[in-house]
Amino acid sequence: MRIAYWLGTQLARELIVEGLRSVDGAEVVVIEGLADLLEALPELDGLVLRNVPEAEAGQVCDVLRRPGRRLRWMHFVSAGREGFDAAGIPEDILVTGPDGALAPTVAEHAMALLLAIGRQLPACVEAGRSREWKRTMPAGVRSIEGQSLLVVGYGNIGREIAKRAAAFGARITVVTRSPRPDDLVSDVRPLGELRAALAEADSVVIAIALTETTKHLIGSAELAACKPGAHLVNVARGGIVDQRALVEALRSGHIGAAGLDVVDPEPLPSDDPLWECPNVLITGHFAGAGSAFSAKRLARSVVENAAKFVAGAGYVG
Structure with a gap:
């Protein structure tokens, strides 16, 4: 053949x-x-x-x-x-x-983004370029231990993310299209309860597949439902997030930081406003590489x- x-x-x-x-x-x-x-x-x-x-x-x-x-x-x-x-x-x-x-490697990248924005590593890099020793930076640093982490999508990648986040001491909630009990997580909810789950989460990691029903699953209403200052990581597909709404939420500070391996469109145009948003770390859709x-x-x-x-x-x- x-x-x-x-x-x-x-x-x-x-x-x-x-x-x-x-x-x-x-x-x-x-x-x-x-x-x-x-x-x-x-x-x-x-x-x-x-x-x-x-x-x-x-x-x-x-x-x-x-x-x-x-x-x-x-x-x-x-x-x-x-x-x-x-x-x-x-x-x-x-x-x-x-x-x-590729699930273990993508999950590793998700945790890297979550840790990087939580520990303010992008700001540290900028401070290093200007040779500044900033003792004020720890005021904005966030630990995963004890944090409420929401994983949106619980297929192979979502479960690998939960494994790694559990090792850091996070309290994990999952929103999925096919809810089923899992010893790794504290709570498993159907997709219809997404907004309620977002309201309780300190950080959100998106790992759900992009379909007609999940396009812009995270829109302006869902971002508004998030805790003020919540962190958002996306290692799924850019189209799951309404990018215009995300830009507004980042500019206002309602979303405290975002780590994005995927965007919409790809590659992201050089004049896209997302590049200029505060507290954003963007990687070029290579979460599955390196293993x-x-x-x-x-x-x-x-x-x-x-x-x-x-x-x-x-x-x-």
Whole structure:
């Protein structure tokens, strides 16, 4: 079967390609550009890829909807695939994903952002550049120990965040679409109780998937419901937060600080007002990078699913 690896990030790229080539019965091709993929699609049986914006995903899905299509399997190495969900993947194509391969690393990044804004590290960096020794800075420092932490979304990433926050001594509440008891957390609530949960939280970490129902889940009303001075961290997708409302909340001081690995749009334009907001730490959507263990898990998920697909066993999970 002919399987293509397209537009993968550098994360685990060599491991994935090497692993795919080890699968009996798989003919593997590496495709870089969108035009090359669109040309090759009619001759492909499987495709390993990451999420792309809806406009690009739409071009891929348009080809996949044509009569005579061979492709029957798509595996995403990205945690989300909202661009393709919006474009509409044909229902008869088997879709698999990384199944939490990157979750520990993303959770680590979430904690790094939470610690950095809580311990005022961005301000420390600025003070260091001007060679200032600021003894007034501790007045605004916040500890995670004893803090009320709300995790919005409790899939693989949300649970890994809870594990790490629990080790710091936080009291953890979870808001999720599928509430179920969990020994790691103090309280699990349905998504309909989001505003009430926000009102009780010292810090909020967003780890929920972006869908039609979660777009701008954190809007002006939800930000207003937060405790004055609350901290916000987002390692999910930028579209979950209404960015205009966040800018206003940061400027007013109602949201005390934000750590954002994801924004909307990406990359964030140089003239976007978010850059000028006080107490914001922005990283360039690389929360899943930096772990050899995550890279191996990611590659293993591709190879295992490819082997099942080629063998005709399908995939359950």
